[in-house]
Amino acid sequence: MFLLAVVLIFFPYYNVTYDKRAVALVADSKGNAYTTSLSIIGGGGLPDYYLNKVDAGGHLVYRVQVNNSFGGVAATPDDQGNLYAAITGYKSGACCLIWHYAIKLDAFGNLVYQLLLRLSVGSTVSAPAIGTDGSAYFTGSGEPAAPGDPPMTTPGAWVTDAGAARNHENAQVIKISPAGDHIVYSTFLDNAPHPDPNGYTLIPTPAVCPSQWTQPVPRMLWDLPVIQAFP
Amino acid sequence: MGFTSDPGFPVTPGVFQTVCSCTSDHFDYFVLKLNPDGSKPVYSTFLGEKRFNVQEPTTITLDAQGIAHLVTRSSPITAQVAEPSIRIRMLSSTGSRVVFDRSLIMKTAVFDFVADGLDNLILSGAATAIDAPPDVGAFQDGRSFAAIVRVSDGAVLYSARLPFVLTAAAPDHKGGFIVLGGLANAQTVDDGAWSQVRFVPDAVSRPAVLAISNSAQSFLESSIAPGEIVNIYWTNLGPRPTQKAEFDAQGHLPFTLGGTRVEIGGVPAALLTVGDQEVTVVVPFSTPSDDSVGVQVTANGQPSNTAVLFRTAAEPQILAPALNQDGTLNSADHPAGGGEILTAFINGAGALSPTSEEGAAGNAGQTIVLPVAAVASRLGHSPQYNFSGPAEVVYAGAAPGLVGVTQLNLKLPQGPTSPTLPAALMVTIGDQSTYAGFWMRR
Numbered sequence: 001m002f003l004l005a006v007v008l009i010f011f012p013y014y015n016v017t018y019d020k021r022a023v024a025l026v027a028d029s030k031g032n033a034y035t036t037s038l039s040i041i042g043g044g045g046l047p048d049y050y051l052n053k054v055d056a057g058g059h060l061v062y063r064v065q066v067n068n069s070f071g072g073v074a075a076t077p078d079d080q081g082n083l084y085a086a087i088t089g090y091k092s093g094a095c096c097l098i099w100h101y102a103i104k105l106d107a108f109g110n111l112v113y114q115l116l117l118r119l120s121v122g123s124t125v126s127a128p129a130i131g132t133d134g135s136a137y138f139t140g141s142g143e144p145a146a147p148g149d150p151p152m153t154t155p156g157a158w159v160t161d162a163g164a165a166r167n168h169e170n171a172q173v174i175k176i177s178p179a180g181d182h183i184v185y186s187t188f189l190d191n192a193p194h195p196d197p198n199g200y201t202l203i204p205t206p207a208v209c210p211s212q213w214t215q216p217v218p219r220m221l222w223d224l225p226v227i228q229a230f231p
Numbered sequence: 232m233g234f235t236s237d238p239g240f241p242v243t244p245g246v247f248q249t250v251c252s253c254t255s256d257h258f259d260y261f262v263l264k265l266n267p268d269g270s271k272p273v274y275s276t277f278l279g280e281k282r283f284n285v286q287e288p289t290t291i292t293l294d295a296q297g298i299a300h301l302v303t304r305s306s307p308i309t310a311q312v313a314e315p316s317i318r319i320r321m322l323s324s325t326g327s328r329v330v331f332d333r334s335l336i337m338k339t340a341v342f343d344f345v346a347d348g349l350d351n352l353i354l355s356g357a358a359t360a361i362d363a364p365p366d367v368g369a370f371q372d373g374r375s376f377a378a379i380v381r382v383s384d385g386a387v388l389y390s391a392r393l394p395f396v397l398t399a400a401a402p403d404h405k406g407g408f409i410v411l412g413g414l415a416n417a418q419t420v421d422d423g424a425w426s427q428v429r430f431v432p433d434a435v436s437r438p439a440v441l442a443i444s445n446s447a448q449s450f451l452e453s454s455i456a457p458g459e460i461v462n463i464y465w466t467n468l469g470p471r472p473t474q475k476a477e478f479d480a481q482g483h484l485p486f487t488l489g490g491t492r493v494e495i496g497g498v499p500a501a502l503l504t505v506g507d508q509e510v511t512v513v514v515p516f517s518t519p520s521d522d523s524v525g526v527q528v529t530a531n532g533q534p535s536n537t538a539v540l541f542r543t544a545a546e547p548q549i550l551a552p553a554l555n556q557d558g559t560l561n562s563a564d565h566p567a568g569g570g571e572i573l574t575a576f577i578n579g580a581g582a583l584s585p586t587s588e589e590g591a592a593g594n595a596g597q598t599i600v601l602p603v604a605a606v607a608s609r610l611g612h613s614p615q616y617n618f619s620g621p622a623e624v625v626y627a628g629a630a631p632g633l634v635g636v637t638q639l640n641l642k643l644p645q646g647p648t649s650p651t652l653p654a655a656l657m658v659t660i661g662d663q664s665t666y667a668g669f670w671m672r673r
Contacts, residue, residue, distance in 0.1 A: 025399035025411040025427075033401070033409045033427060054427060056403070139233075156270050159241075171233055175269060185269025189233070190240050 026127070028077035031056030036073045049073040051085060053109065062109030074127040081107030084128050084136045102128070102138055104180055113180025134178030139171070157187035232291040232301060234258040234282070246276030246326045257281045262291070262299060262322055274326030292348045297324030300382075302346050315340040315360075317352065319382050335385055338362055347402035351388070354378045355400035355410060363387040368436060370394070370466055370508055377410055377430075394442045394464050395426060395451055407431035426451075438528050438535035441465035446511060447548035447578040454541035455495070455514050455524070458587065459579035460503065460635040463493065463510045468528050468535070473506030484513070484590035484634060490531040496524035496542070501590030501634065513635040515589050516582060518542060545581035545601055545660040549667035550636065553656070563653075566670035569645040573622070573656075573669065575605075576630055580637040580660050583629055593629025593637070601661035603627040605641050607671065609654040616652060620644025643671065 024036040035052045051073060053061040066073055066087055075085035087101040104112040129137040153160040153172075175184035236258050238251040253259040260278040265271075278301070290302045299322040305315060314336050321331035335352075342356030354361065358376045365371045366389055373392035377400055380387055395412035402408050409429045428441065442451045446460040455461055470489035478484060484501040486492060491505040493512045496519040500512040510528060518524055525537035552560045554574040559565040567573045583597040608619035626640035639658060654671040657664055 023398060025401045025409060027401045027403045027409055029404045031403045031405050031429070033403070033429070035399075035411055035427065056405070056429070058427070058429065154269070156268070158265065158269060158271050171235075173265065173269065187265070187269045189263060190235070190237060 024074065026075065026077060028081060029079045030081065032061070032077065032081060034075055034077055034083055036075060049087070051075060051083060051105065051109075053081075053083065061107075062105075064105065064109050066103075076127040076130050078130045078134060080134075082112065082134065084130055086128055086138060102136065102176065102180075104136065115176065115180060131175075135184060136176045136178075136180075138174045138176065153188060154183055154186045157185050159188040159190065161188070232260060232262050232289060232299075234260050240275075240277075241272070242275045242277060243272055243326070246274050247322065247329055248277040248279040250279070251277050252279050252281040254281075260289075260301075260303065262301065262326065264299075264326065276322070276326045278320070278329075290344075290346045292346055294348065298322065298330065299324075299326075300346060300348070302344065302352065304344070315342070317344055317354075319352075331383075333382065333385060335380060343400070345401055346382075347404065349402075350382045351402065352380045352382055353400045353402050353408045354380055355397045358392055361390065363390040365391050368466060370441070370464070372508070375412065377408065379408065391430075403429055403431070405431065436467050437533050438467040438530040439465045440468070440526060440528055440535045440538040443526060443538065443540060445546060445548045445579055447550045452540065452546065454543045454546055455518075455526075456543050456546035456579045456581050457514055457516045457518050458581060458583065458635055458637075459514045459546050461512060461514055463512065463526060463528060463538075464508065465535075466508055467530060467533075468510045469505035469507055469530055471507045473504055473509070475504050476502050478592075482591055483588070486590065492529045494525075494527050494529075496521065499589075503634070513590065516586050517589065543663065545663045546579035547581075547658060547660045547663055547665040548578050549656065549658060549665050550576040550578055551667050551669075553667075553669050561669050563651060563670050566651045566672040567643055568672055569643055571643055572625060573607075573641050573643055575639045575641060575656065575658065575667070576633075577637045577639060577658065577660070577665070578635065580627075583637070587629065590634065592632050592634050595629065595631045597629035599627045599637055599660065602659075603639065604659045605639065606657045607641075607643050607654055607669075608657070609652055609671070618644065618654075622656070 023038060025033060027033045033054045035054070037050045037052060049066045051064045051066065055061055073085050073087050075083050077083050083105045085103050085105075087103060102115040106112050128139070131137070171189040172186065173189065174186040177184055235251065236253045236255060238253060240251060240261060242249050251259045259282065260280055261275065262278065263275040264273040266273055289304070292300045294300065301320045301322060303318050305318065316337060317335045319331065319333050319335070320329050322328070323330050337360050339357065339360045342354055342360040344352050344354050346352055355377045356375065358374055361376050361378060363378055369389070369391035371392055373394040375393040375395065375397040376390065377393060377397065378387055378390040393410065393412060397410055397412045399411045400408055407430045409427065411427050413426075426442070440463055442464045443455065444451050444462050444464070446462050452461070469491035474489040476484050476488050484503065486499040486501060488502045489505045491502065491510060493500040493502065493510060495512070495514055498515040498517050498519070500515055503511040503513065519542075521542055523539050524542045525539050527537045528535040552562060553576070555561050555565055555567050556571040556573070561567055561573065580599045580601070582600040583593070584600050585597060587593055587597060603624050605622040605624060606619065607622045610617050610619060622641035622643050624639060625642055626638065628637060630636045630638035651670055651672040653668055655666055656669050657666050
């Protein structure tokens with residue numbers, strides 16, 4: 001017999017919107033629920049995405065706005081209540097380039113790390129997998145680096161050569177340390193076109209740009225408007 | 232876990248499937264486990280499943296024994312299968328054997344799933360997608376469903392309908408699950424009102440409130456207004472079968488019926504019908520004027536959860552059909568004429584002056600407190616068919632003899648120059664507008 005335990009958490013957005021939706025849901029082992037929602041302000045333009053955490057009793061813990069994240073946000077929590085997310089958005093100052101980011105929020109929505117991921121047009125973001133130690137595994141399908149680009153794999157990785165298949169997407173796995181301060185490894189899965197990861201641990205996310213892994217993005221991706229749960 | 236069309240995708244010796252079932256326009260799944268430093272695979276295998284379309288949800292989870300639990304979905308657009316289904320496979324820790332393989336057939340492709348890692352799948356989607364009827368005691372009537380299916384034998388452990396559009400469902404890892412849905416009647420939701428609901432197992436049947444709607448329509452609401460007739464939905468709310476209220480000798484509706492009582496903002500609400508999964512009440516005119524109010528049902532002495540909604544001055548909905556000046560129901564066969572009086576009935580017009588007794592029928596002379604305006608129009612067609620103009624509000628007040636319903640007598644503008652056409656009536660009460668169709672002739 002199932003009974004209703006918690007009801008009606010609203011997501012009221014400000015200003016005039018024509019499209020606002022809660023689009024994804026995942027829960028951690030303590031019953032906290034994490035949702036991704038989006039809003040388009042002013043009747044047009046690109047949506048803003050939000051990461052919301054509601055505790056097991058239905059109370060809003062935080063609501064974090066992720067600006068310019070038009071391509072989507074996909075997140076995974078760990079057992080400590082941290083949230084790891086892959087985000088697609090515009091890079092500040094480069095309006096027409098699509099960039100991907102990896103972020104980690106602590107249990108209260110504070111930023112632990114924010115990493116710039118490699119340009120990867122057309123990729124969609126999906127949730128990372130999280131190791132028991134807090135390592136995050138981001139997977140994706142990005143184009144091989146062009147001449148002059150920073151390397152996309154780490155020394156000693158299984159597959160470091162993306163092959164000659166430019167204009168094709170190559171599957172890649174990147175393991176990021178719990179603090180986000182270094183890459184444990186980054187490897188391609190193949191050096192021929194079209195392998196494309198999919199699934200819980202290997203869901204398409206973009207490749208990382210190694211040269212910028214250890215540097216925060218200059219522009220903050222979000223403000224932190226915490227809106228009280230309703231009521 | 233992924234998919235590839237590359238027959239040269241690297242696999243390791245001794246795995247389940249070393250040959251890719253892919254072609255240039257077909258894919259095969261692969262499952263690959265890397266060692267801790269990412270320098271080599273522990274195993275890499277194909278699953279041997281030729282697929283046209285692999286852009287379907289998949290999940291992969293590892294259990295404590297290192298067995299990979301793989302869940303994939305097939306839909307009718309995939310040429311290999313005739314029916315939508317969920318396929319569950321378990322791959323041994325070395326990648327050498329599939330130790331479990333089962334498919335669950337669904338009725339349509341309008342569903343989604345997520346694994347809880349504990350041998351259960353949380354299924355959700357359109358109610359038409361699943362064969363399993365709702366459990367006894369679960370909510371029976373809704374456009375969406377949520378169900379828990381045990382993977383190992385396909386048993387449906389729980390199945391319920393939900394009255395809103397489901398966006399997602401997830402296990403709460405406590406034996407229950409959480410759903411995310413929109414409070415609207417359409418498949419896309421634009422009003423920003425979203426409900427996040429957690430269901431937990433409980434051995435005791437207690438009343439629970441999930442959703443509320445204006446009785447004049449089926450949209451779920453996030454706000455209510457004084458005097459509005461509302462339907463309250465979910466489970467264990469009242470008797471079976473449903474009981475209808477009657478006026479007492481003093482002309483009042485009951486506040487307790489069939490063991491059910493409803494309080495809104497702490498004020499008892501007059502009851503119209505009470506049933507196991509739906510209760511219809513009149514929001515008290517004396518509901519506190521706070522920004523939000525709680526709705527709680529007590530059935531046979533057991534209180535429900537308190538559903539909290541915004542409290543607005545008015546939440547108008549037009550009841551259809553309207554009445555023509557000659558007393559006939561407005562229809563294509565009996566359209567209203569330009570300049571004639573059209574009578575529309577409104578649910579949720581807000582406060583009346585003088586105020587109504589709770590649970591008593593309205594009287595002529597009780598007027599709607601908020602400003603009322605109306606426009607009749609037909610737009611977007613050839614000019615000879617278009618018209619638009621204010622409808623003069625001749626009367627806006629209680630509908631004599633009715634509870635919770637107000638009446639507008641509107642003098643229509645001159646209509647189209649063509650014969651009978653469908654037109655739109657917009658009524659604005661305070662800052663809330665509502666629309667309905669009606670028939671108008673020249």
